[in-house]
Amino acid sequence: MANENGILIVGETAGGHLAGITGELLTAARHLAETTKEPVSAALIGEGVRGLANQAIALGADKVYVADGPVFKEYLNETHVAAAVAIAKEANPSIVLVGHTPNGRDLGPSLAFRLSAGISTDNVELAIDPATKGLRAARPLTGGLFRQVIAIKTKPQVATVRVKVFEPGQPDSSRQGQVVTVNANVTAPKTRIVGREIPEQKGVRLEDAKIVVSGGRGMGSAEAFKPLEGLAALLHGAVGATRAACDSGYYTHDVMIGLTGRVVSPDVYLAVGISGASQHMAGCSGSKYIVAINKDPNANIFKESAFGVVGDYKEVLPAFIDEAKKLIAST
Amino acid sequence: MNIVVCVKQVPDPAAPAGSFSLDRAAKKVVVAPSVPFAVSDYDEYAVEAALRLKEAVAGSKVKVVSLGASHVLEVIKKTVAMGADEIYLIQDAGLAQGDAIATAHTLAAAIKKAGPFDVLMFGRQSADLDQGIVGSGVAAILGIPVVTNAVKIEAKGDKLHVSRLAVVGTETIETPTPVAVTVSSELGQPRYATMRGIMNSRRVTPVVWKAGDLGADGSKVGAAGSLTETVDAYVPQSSTKVELVEGENLADAGHKLAQRLRQARII
Numbered sequence: 001m002a003n004e005n006g007i008l009i010v011g012e013t014a015g016g017h018l019a020g021i022t023g024e025l026l027t028a029a030r031h032l033a034e035t036t037k038e039p040v041s042a043a044l045i046g047e048g049v050r051g052l053a054n055q056a057i058a059l060g061a062d063k064v065y066v067a068d069g070p071v072f073k074e075y076l077n078e079t080h081v082a083a084a085v086a087i088a089k090e091a092n093p094s095i096v097l098v099g100h101t102p103n104g105r106d107l108g109p110s111l112a113f114r115l116s117a118g119i120s121t122d123n124v125e126l127a128i129d130p131a132t133k134g135l136r137a138a139r140p141l142t143g144g145l146f147r148q149v150i151a152i153k154t155k156p157q158v159a160t161v162r163v164k165v166f167e168p169g170q171p172d173s174s175r176q177g178q179v180v181t182v183n184a185n186v187t188a189p190k191t192r193i194v195g196r197e198i199p200e201q202k203g204v205r206l207e208d209a210k211i212v213v214s215g216g217r218g219m220g221s222a223e224a225f226k227p228l229e230g231l232a233a234l235l236h237g238a239v240g241a242t243r244a245a246c247d248s249g250y251y252t253h254d255v256m257i258g259l260t261g262r263v264v265s266p267d268v269y270l271a272v273g274i275s276g277a278s279q280h281m282a283g284c285s286g287s288k289y290i291v292a293i294n295k296d297p298n299a300n301i302f303k304e305s306a307f308g309v310v311g312d313y314k315e316v317l318p319a320f321i322d323e324a325k326k327l328i329a330s331t
Numbered sequence: 332m333n334i335v336v337c338v339k340q341v342p343d344p345a346a347p348a349g350s351f352s353l354d355r356a357a358k359k360v361v362v363a364p365s366v367p368f369a370v371s372d373y374d375e376y377a378v379e380a381a382l383r384l385k386e387a388v389a390g391s392k393v394k395v396v397s398l399g400a401s402h403v404l405e406v407i408k409k410t411v412a413m414g415a416d417e418i419y420l421i422q423d424a425g426l427a428q429g430d431a432i433a434t435a436h437t438l439a440a441a442i443k444k445a446g447p448f449d450v451l452m453f454g455r456q457s458a459d460l461d462q463g464i465v466g467s468g469v470a471a472i473l474g475i476p477v478v479t480n481a482v483k484i485e486a487k488g489d490k491l492h493v494s495r496l497a498v499v500g501t502e503t504i505e506t507p508t509p510v511a512v513t514v515s516s517e518l519g520q521p522r523y524a525t526m527r528g529i530m531n532s533r534r535v536t537p538v539v540w541k542a543g544d545l546g547a548d549g550s551k552v553g554a555a556g557s558l559t560e561t562v563d564a565y566v567p568q569s570s571t572k573v574e575l576v577e578g579e580n581l582a583d584a585g586h587k588l589a590q591r592l593r594q595a596r597i598i
């Protein structure tokens with residue numbers, strides 16, 4: 001392809017709405033478009049997504065490409081990549097942004113290969129190189145200890161963007177845009193979804209929680225997580241865990257936070273018995289305040305915390321919970 | 332069933348953070364000589380997934396393929412000690428320089444050369460680069476379906492049921508073979524080496540290939556085939572300074588921490 005122009009974001013939907021990442025990607029795209037002066041478009045793939053196009057326009061899209069139909073109802077690599085390829089061929093963008101979400105991580109690399117494009121994943125900073133006008137995408141290296149800045153030699157340039165790095169803008173319903181329906185010819189897919197397992201949602205969703213109470217391997221047992229659950233309930237927060245804690249069977253994997261787990265950015269992230277490995281911090285370093293309880297004064301978690309207590313959580317935590325209860329009851 | 336696992340050798344990611352530093356000018360991570368090499372974290376889970384499938388389907392064989400400038404043999408042989416059957420090493424400094432896309436082209440060529448295959452297994456992401464690209468890339472090059480972030484793989488007749496991490500929980504995908512699967516740690520702990528495996532690993536001689544042996548398109552592999560370039564590298568700065576709360580004893584420190592957070596209007 002030639003004359004590539006514009007920034008295309010691949011949106012996501014959830015429960016009949018645009019998912020948060022769609023607004024985040026539109027913010028990222030508008031930020032790049034300030035420099036490139038290119039139009040911003042959004043791809044929406046799913047069943048009944050046409051009705052969401054105006055919301056994408058309100059959040060910053062100039063044009064929305066829609067692949068709508070029952071075959072796209074559920075995310076499936078085969079069908080959604082095919083639709084994204086068809087949209088990218090029609091839109092002919094210079095940059096494609098995809099969320100680094102469970103499905104975006106899956107779609108992004110497959111899409112890049114199908115477009116013979118270079119790709120950088122899990123980016124936490126995006127900029128335009130003033131000299132080359134190309135994308136400069138910064139991503140973690142060595143589990144997050146370092147960052148590398150990637151330039152992509154092809155057009156389009158494909159990048160997946162970490163969740164919660166950009167903030168969705170306020171929707172502006174007066175924004176005008178165009179909606180284009182793309183006929184993505186998806187022939188009978190070879191793969192299909194035959195089952196789902198959805199864990200019970202206890203209390204607030206992790207990503208929405210203002211307070212996250214997380215436990216690590218230092219908790220020492222599954223039992224020890226009970227008070228964390230109590231504390232989370234008291235503070236209207238949610239429970240998280242490290243991979244080491246989940247792998248040890250102390251808590252369920254679906255609340256694992258980090259590079260390969262979920263990304264949270266609450267006001268308070270209380271880390272108990274967590275060493276603060278870079279791969280874990282990748283999932284919580286956007287928190288406003290990290291508060292750590294750890295018996296090792298040299299633990300890395302203290303380097304990223306605003307407040308902390310050095311000591312055995314078995315002695316610190318019950319007193320902390322008691323006092324927090326009193327303070328909350330007194331207001 | 333012919334199962335191929337792509338395994339990368341990396342500096343042990345569990346080594347203390349202080350043993351990794353950055354050479355900004357070279358845009359490269361420098362690893363202290365004390366850090367041992369290891370099989371990349373998720374690749375061990377991929378080996379485990381392959382071995383579970385081998386046990387479930389009689390007559391299966393597990394081949395391990397690895398690309399690197401050089402390999403530490405006992406690191407790669409750990410996969411045979413766990414139960415894999417054969418090792419194919421692409422040892423070529425030029426090929427090892429490629430980015431994820433060039434690496435996928437190299438591995439795809441090696442996989443084809445190693446013989447017929449039904450299932451290709453990868454780690455969900457390499458422990459040094461954390462890209463999560465190569466597995467999907469090999470699948471696209473070979474024109475086969477890919478299922479990423481798998482946590483369970485079962486043979487069902489001539490198909491596979493692969494459960495993967497979804498937006499919430501997991502979903503199970505039915506797929507024909509050949510298929511590429513990338514594996515996540517929720518699969519469950521990789522097994523330890525067995526006595527018999529260790530004996531086998533002594534006997535196994537890896538097949539070693541260079542660029543010329545693969546018959547890969549030279550413009551698609553190594554530096555020439557790389558579609559990305561690292562143009563800068565840096566250490567992210569954290570400006571946080573911790574306020575450590577103390578007390579007469581640890582329980583008192585716990586009380587004071589709650590009070591301090593309340594005072595700062597944090598809880």
Ligand SMILES: Cc1cc2nc3c(=O)[nH]c(=O)nc-3n(C[C@H](O)[C@H](O)[C@H](O)COP(=O)(O)OP(=O)(O)OC[C@H]3O[C@@H](n4cnc5c(N)ncnc54)[C@H](O)[C@@H]3O)c2cc1C
Binds near residue numbers: 216219296
């Ligand atoms: C490629 C890759 C991806 C990864 N992705 C993730 C990820 O997404 N999320 C994740 O969490 N990890 C991830 N990891 C693992 C990560 O590197 C660490 O191993 C993990 O985060 C450590 O968890 P932890 O802090 O609970 O355990 P540890 O590192 O073992 O730390 C336990 C801490 O508890 C403290 N402690 C012990 N007893 C007590 C006590 N009684 N009171 C107070 N403190 C106590 C100790 O001082 C120690 O600091 C990944 C690793 C790799 C290689």
Ligand SMILES: Nc1ncnc2c1ncn2[C@@H]1O[C@H](COP(=O)(O)O)[C@@H](O)[C@H]1O
Binds near residue numbers: 337452
């Ligand atoms: N040099 C390599 N040799 C063998 N397999 C590799 C190599 N690089 C990547 N892989 C495989 O591809 C997966 C994903 O790697 P990456 O895309 O770099 O995160 C790894 O977990 C391995 O299974």
